[in-house]
Amino acid sequence: MNDLEERLRAAFDARARSYEPDPNAWARIMERRPHRRPARWLLAALPVALLAVFVPALLNGGLGRNTAIDPTGIYQQLMKERTPLGKEASVDNPSEGKPLRIWFARGKLGYPEVCYIVERATGEPYGACADAVTWEYVDAWFVGSTLRDGAGTAMDWGLALQDVGAVTGVTKGGQEFQGTVRSLDGAPYRLWTVTYPSQESMSKIRISDVDGKDLGSWSRDGLFYPDGQPMSAPMELSQGISVQPYRTKEGTRLTWSRHGAELASQLPSATDPVVTVSPRRNMIIGFARKDVARIEVSFGGGSTASVVTRPDPWNLGVTLFAAMSPSDDRAESRRVTAYDASGKQVWSQDEPGEAAPFEDDKVAGEVMTLPGTESAGRPVRIWFTQRTDDGDRFCFTGGPAPGDRGVTGCFISFAQNSYPFQQATTYLPDPGADIYFGPALAGWESVEAVLHDGQRVRASFLRGAGAPYPVWHVSVPRGTEVGGFIVKAKGKPDKQVPNSNKACTRQAARSEATPQPLPAGITALLVPGCAAFWENGEMVPALPGPLPGARLSDLLDAERPVQWASHKTAWYGYAPAGTAKVEFRMKGGATATAEAVPDSWGQNVALFAAPAPKGGAEETVALTGYDAGGKELWRYELPNRRAPKF
Numbered sequence: 233m234n235d236l237e238e239r240l241r242a243a244f245d246a247r248a249r250s251y252e253p254d255p256n257a258w259a260r261i262m263e264r265r266p267h268r269r270p271a272r273w274l275l276a277a278l279p280v281a282l283l284a285v286f287v288p289a290l291l292n293g294g295l296g297r298n299t300a301i302d303p304t305g306i307y308q309q310l311m312k313e314r315t316p317l318g319k320e321a322s323v324d325n326p327s328e329g330k331p332l333r334i335w336f337a338r339g340k341l342g343y344p345e346v347c348y349i350v351e352r353a354t355g356e357p358y359g360a361c362a363d364a365v366t367w368e369y370v371d372a373w374f375v376g377s378t379l380r381d382g383a384g385t386a387m388d389w390g391l392a393l394q395d396v397g398a399v400t401g402v403t404k405g406g407q408e409f410q411g412t413v414r415s416l417d418g419a420p421y422r423l424w425t426v427t428y429p430s431q432e433s434m435s436k437i438r439i440s441d442v443d444g445k446d447l448g449s450w451s452r453d454g455l456f457y458p459d460g461q462p463m464s465a466p467m468e469l470s471q472g473i474s475v476q477p478y479r480t481k482e483g484t485r486l487t488w489s490r491h492g493a494e495l496a497s498q499l500p501s502a503t504d505p506v507v508t509v510s511p512r513r514n515m516i517i518g519f520a521r522k523d524v525a526r527i528e529v530s531f532g533g534g535s536t537a538s539v540v541t542r543p544d545p546w547n548l549g550v551t552l553f554a555a556m557s558p559s560d561d562r563a564e565s566r567r568v569t570a571y572d573a574s575g576k577q578v579w580s581q582d583e584p585g586e587a588a589p590f591e592d593d594k595v596a597g598e599v600m601t602l603p604g605t606e607s608a609g610r611p612v613r614i615w616f617t618q619r620t621d622d623g624d625r626f627c628f629t630g631g632p633a634p635g636d637r638g639v640t641g642c643f644i645s646f647a648q649n650s651y652p653f654q655q656a657t658t659y660l661p662d663p664g665a666d667i668y669f670g671p672a673l674a675g676w677e678s679v680e681a682v683l684h685d686g687q688r689v690r691a692s693f694l695r696g697a698g699a700p701y702p703v704w705h706v707s708v709p710r711g712t713e714v715g716g717f718i719v720k721a722k723g724k725p726d727k728q729v730p731n732s733n734k735a736c737t738r739q740a741a742r743s744e745a746t747p748q749p750l751p752a753g754i755t756a757l758l759v760p761g762c763a764a765f766w767e768n769g770e771m772v773p774a775l776p777g778p779l780p781g782a783r784l785s786d787l788l789d790a791e792r793p794v795q796w797a798s799h800k801t802a803w804y805g806y807a808p809a810g811t812a813k814v815e816f817r818m819k820g821g822a823t824a825t826a827e828a829v830p831d832s833w834g835q836n837v838a839l840f841a842a843p844a845p846k847g848g849a850e851e852t853v854a855l856t857g858y859d860a861g862g863k864e865l866w867r868y869e870l871p872n873r874r875a876p877k878f
Contacts, residue, residue, distance in 0.1 A: 303333070303349050306359040310347050313340040314361065318418030326385035326427055327378035328353045334389070336364060336419045341609040341632035342659025344420050346375060346391060350472060350491065358472040360491070364391060364421060368734040371447045371741075372396050372424060372439045374455040377492025379430060380474075381465045386430045388452070388492070390437075391421040393738075397442035401426035402449070404435045411437070447741045448771075456494045458487040467545060469554035473517060477546050484548060488517050500550055506579035507570050509553075516557045519550040525573040527553060532565040594618050598696030604667045604707045608632040608658040612639065614669065616699050624700065626671040631656040646671055651719060651729040657710060664710035668717070668731075672702040675722040679704040684713035684760075686781040691717075715761060716779040728786050730776035733761025737771060740764035748832045752802040754841035758784075758833045765797075765804055772799040775806065778835065785809065785836035793866040794855055796840075804841040806831065811838040811857040811865055818851040828857075 796805025
């Protein structure tokens with residue numbers, strides 16, 4: 233994934249925790265299925281971010297070979313800056329006829345990782361460690377696969393929450409293969425495996441809890457979903473990294489994978505530089521001009537990687553390479569040098585390290601360090617910027633979170649009636665902390681975090697020299713459930729700001745309550761932290777739930793008298809009690825109405841749903857609520873700004 237895409241993804245993630253008057257943003261952010269983003273160079277976001285952490289290389293003679301080629305040496309290299317976390321599992325690998333070793337570890341910044349070593353039937357073993365953190369909307373997820381060309385049997389594997397009791401693999405044709413789920417003493421997650429014939433195309437896993445209750449399914453697309461049709465068998469390079477050409481409408485795309493997961497996708501063209509290289513988390517992969525026999529990548533910190541290229545067997549006119557990198561610092565500058573077969577240098581280029589995000593913006597005031605992250609290995613930096621095109625921004629980057637950068641993003645044009653916040657997690661010293669923070673607007677007197685048991689924790693305020701606004705921040709032990717925040721502003725009623733529960737999908741799947749039916753095929757269910765909705769049996773974007781000890785009606789006020797969202801064919805939401813009809817007004821003056829009924833949960837609201845008219849949410853400019861007699865009860869004008877695209 234390129235830098236622009238990363239910045240967009242980070243910004244969208246930031247908006248996912250922003251309580252603003254824009255229901256369309258919430259609906260799009262809460263889409264459960266990952267979407268493919270076409271680009272000339274793509275580093276797969278999920279779960280490739282989990283699989284791109286490789287063994288640091290000790291390159292031998294410029295061949296890109298790891299000197300620690302035996303499993304013991306690989307283990308020692310992997311655990312050089314890690315500590316074990318629980319027991320190790322030895323799993324039968326049907327593709328190789330040798331064991332697959334899997335264990336958990338704590339990385340140098342404290343967050344949990346899952347590590348593995350693959351022994352090969354032919355060829356050298358290899359290993360890696362991957363971030364092991366909970367996916368927000370699913371109970372079990374893919375990490376890797378032993379599937380490779382020429383193997384008759386394959387095994388997909390991944391992680392699951394502790395109450396998952398069964399995982400079943402499902403092929404595109406509907407055939408099922410029962411998996412195995414096991415616990416490792418002291419490990420943060422359970423381990424699942426599914427073995428299947430290689431010719432069967434796996435599409436997803438079905439998930440059940442320990443009591444056999446259906447918890448839904450998760451697609452295999454997040455593990456490997458290349459564009460186009462394969463043109464030939466993959467070509468294997470060093471350390472289990474393979475490259476395979478795919479025919480697409482854009483041309484021939486090279487797709488790189490390791491242990492069954494897509495790493496990158498490249499589309500060679502005549503305008504490419506002599507060498508196209510991606511140093512990333514202890515990995516270097518790429519392609520070069522056909523006369524390049526060897527490349528060197530020298531990093532600003534003094535380390536150098538050297539790798540011999542391989543001619544592509546598909547007559548694309550390029551050479552290919554893959555090697556372990558001695559540097560995983562993306563901010564480190566590098567020099568890439570190319571040599572021909574005689575050893576003559578044919579090209580060299582200096583490449584700067586990746587700049588801090590949003591550095592082109594004009595910084596307003598001091599760049600601050602978020603309190604609580606100073607000693608966590610990678611502090612969070614926070615600052616304000618001023619732009620003429622879309623107003624002020626509050627930006628943040630860093631933190632010891634899994635991934636290359638931690639949290640990164642900006643709140644754009646935060647203003648009156650906006651209550652954005654972000655979460656950063658630290659892991660050291662154990663158990664670590666969850667730190668919530670955001671910009672404090674004029675008149676804000678206090679911010680309090682409301683915990684799941686109703687306890688309140690008061691936030692502190694920080695103001696950097698020359699910064700246009702203060703920043704509020706509050707820290708709780710890592711894993712503590714925070715239901716939301718109470719904002720006190722001078723001369724205004726207290727504002728309840730929910731911490732929209734990203735575990736809504738999981739909680740709704742486990743609930744024994746009966747959903748309340750609504751028009752247009754919508755059903756609704758209240759679970760802790762959110763209001764869950766289904767559209768014709770399919771779970772759709774949720775809406776914020778009440779803070780602990782409060783009700784849904786407490787989230788409605790004169791500034792925001794309605795919470796609503798839209799999906800494929802319907803609108804739905806909740807409004808103040810007594811509302812019998814909700815009218816939607818679109819651009820051009822067209823209207824549509826939704827019938828409302830009292831909620832069955834005692835939350836003092838009315839629930840509504842209706843078929844979405846042509847144009848849908850993007851055309852909506854205002855909502856109005858009426859009582860049973862036709863009297864107007866409330867009106868909500870949507871902000872006059874463009875809804876974000878996802």
